[in-house]
Amino acid sequence: MSDEFDVIVVGAGMAGSAAAIRLAQAGASVLLLERGAEPGAKNLSGGILWGDDLARVLPRWRDEMPVERHLVRKRFGLLAPERALSFDFEDAAWRRPPYVAHTVLRARTDAWLAGQAEAAGATVVPGVPVERLAWEGSRVVGVVQGGETMRAPVTIVADGANSRLTLGTPIRPSPRLGEGTTELGVKEVYRLDAARIEERFQLAPGEAHAEEWVLGIYPPGVMAGGFLYTNRETISLGVIVRVSSLFGGQTYAHDLVETFKQHPTIQRSIAGGELVEYGAKLISSGWASRPAAFHGDGWMVAGDAAGFVFSNGLVIQGMNYAVRTGLEAAEAALAARAAHDPSAARLAEYDRRLASTGVLADFREFAGMDRIKWNPRFYTFYPRFATELFGGLMGASGGPKEHLRRTLRKAQRAAGLGTGTMLRDGLEMVREL
Numbered sequence: 001m002s003d004e005f006d007v008i009v010v011g012a013g014m015a016g017s018a019a020a021i022r023l024a025q026a027g028a029s030v031l032l033l034e035r036g037a038e039p040g041a042k043n044l045s046g047g048i049l050w051g052d053d054l055a056r057v058l059p060r061w062r063d064e065m066p067v068e069r070h071l072v073r074k075r076f077g078l079l080a081p082e083r084a085l086s087f088d089f090e091d092a093a094w095r096r097p098p099y100v101a102h103t104v105l106r107a108r109t110d111a112w113l114a115g116q117a118e119a120a121g122a123t124v125v126p127g128v129p130v131e132r133l134a135w136e137g138s139r140v141v142g143v144v145q146g147g148e149t150m151r152a153p154v155t156i157v158a159d160g161a162n163s164r165l166t167l168g169t170p171i172r173p174s175p176r177l178g179e180g181t182t183e184l185g186v187k188e189v190y191r192l193d194a195a196r197i198e199e200r201f202q203l204a205p206g207e208a209h210a211e212e213w214v215l216g217i218y219p220p221g222v223m224a225g226g227f228l229y230t231n232r233e234t235i236s237l238g239v240i241v242r243v244s245s246l247f248g249g250q251t252y253a254h255d256l257v258e259t260f261k262q263h264p265t266i267q268r269s270i271a272g273g274e275l276v277e278y279g280a281k282l283i284s285s286g287w288a289s290r291p292a293a294f295h296g297d298g299w300m301v302a303g304d305a306a307g308f309v310f311s312n313g314l315v316i317q318g319m320n321y322a323v324r325t326g327l328e329a330a331e332a333a334l335a336a337r338a339a340h341d342p343s344a345a346r347l348a349e350y351d352r353r354l355a356s357t358g359v360l361a362d363f364r365e366f367a368g369m370d371r372i373k374w375n376p377r378f379y380t381f382y383p384r385f386a387t388e389l390f391g392g393l394m395g396a397s398g399g400p401k402e403h404l405r406r407t408l409r410k411a412q413r414a415a416g417l418g419t420g421t422m423l424r425d426g427l428e429m430v431r432e433l
């Protein structure tokens with residue numbers, strides 16, 4: 001049976017569309033399949049798109065893509081019940097083009113990106129939930145949907161975090177999600193007019209403010225972070241939780257955002273807003289740090305499907321890696337097409353590119369960050385300790401001031417943190433970094 005396309009790409013997220021654009025621009029015949037009724041319909045991000053990876057295929061993307069605002073300030077903080085401790089990072093350069101990052105809403109950006117793939121010549125077909133890869137022995141020859149096989153020498157799998165298509169490949173040998181590494185993002189979007197957003201967050205038109213919070217507002221053991229990003233006329237707000245930290249407890253995913261948005265600090269930020277959208281999505285970080293190959297005979301895996309989501313507690317970056325890995329997969333597919341050779345040996349070019357562009361190093365070198373980040377004491381105990389300490393240092397009771405050591409001990413007692421434990425955590429951090 002002859003091949004209908006040079007390359008089939010599964011998933012019209014950022015990875016799949018970026019790959020399809022590059023392939024079509026280079027003259028390859030490419031089929032981009034998306035299960036959603038429209039590209040973007042099934043996608044969800046916080047979301048801040050960092051960097052300029054899209055410029056490799058769309059030099060004018062900043063002017064043409066429907067982004068929300070450009071980022072000028074990042075707030076990082078700790079939330080304890082009733083209390084918040086935070087600091088802001090600002091850089092004057094962030095206010096000048098080319099901007100470092102933009103807030104985006106995926107329904108808009110992904111539809112636009114898939115449109116760019118189509119304009120470049122790709123065949124984009126939404127409403128197609130690909131069932132599985134079509135295997136002939138150890139070689140992938142296309143995809144199967146509705147009992148029909150669509151064939152191509154190379155298939156790029158970009159079907160996102162809970163990738164069904166990579167099942168049985170070294171990327172995801174078992175159907176179980178990465179035990180400790182799977183996170184769930186729950187997000188809500190509130191409509192608020194642009195002028196109120198700008199006044200509330202001290203922004204000029206077009207500018208965005210973003211917040212990341214370590215959430216010490218849940219029962220001990222629940223490990224979660226919160227985010228709040230300003231869009232053009234909406235605010236995106238949500239919680240990312242380590243799924244395994246909910247096991248066996250009484251806290252449910254749907255309670256998390258409720259508790260987060262009722263915190264007085266967060267409540268003020270969304271006051272007067274109207275809930276217009278909500279959703280939940282898995283994030284599978286941690287996979288990419290494993291020493292697996294991201295290709296085989298006739299196939300490559302890009303974006304979230306391969307676990308390329310970087311998160312160090314201060315930022316979550318997956319969209320930029322999705323674009324970058326999608327583009328590198330496209331380059332390897334083009335080289336295979338030129339050589340009439342879609343074998344694993346030829347597609348190893350993809351892994352070489354992931355190495356030479358620093359993608360693999362980003363994940364491998366920061367693997368220790370995951371171990372630090374998932375210390376349960378950083379959620380609950382440290383936010384309580386830090387807010388108690390700062391509260392103690394700033395108050396005035398009318399009597400003599402308390403000695404710093406006493407304030408420190410009081411904060412430790414309030415948080416239930418012993419000095420030995422704090423020293424051990426500090427040492428662990430230094431070791432892992």
Ligand SMILES: Cc1cc2nc3c(=O)[nH]c(=O)nc-3n(C[C@H](O)[C@H](O)[C@H](O)COP(=O)(O)OP(=O)(O)OC[C@H]3O[C@@H](n4cnc5c(N)ncnc54)[C@H](O)[C@@H]3O)c2cc1C
Nearest residue numbers: 011013014015035046047048130160185303304318319322
């Ligand atoms: C709550 C939350 C907040 C986040 N915040 C940020 C942020 O601020 N910044 C950032 O950079 N990243 C963020 N991320 C991560 C980011 O969203 C992902 O890394 C990024 O979307 C990955 O892109 P992708 O193209 O690989 O996958 P996806 O965007 O998931 O796209 C996969 C596509 O494949 C389609 N698909 C799936 N299965 C099939 C199938 N069988 N057949 C056909 N199509 C299929 C899906 O419908 C989807 O369109 C966040 C994620 C979450 C959940």
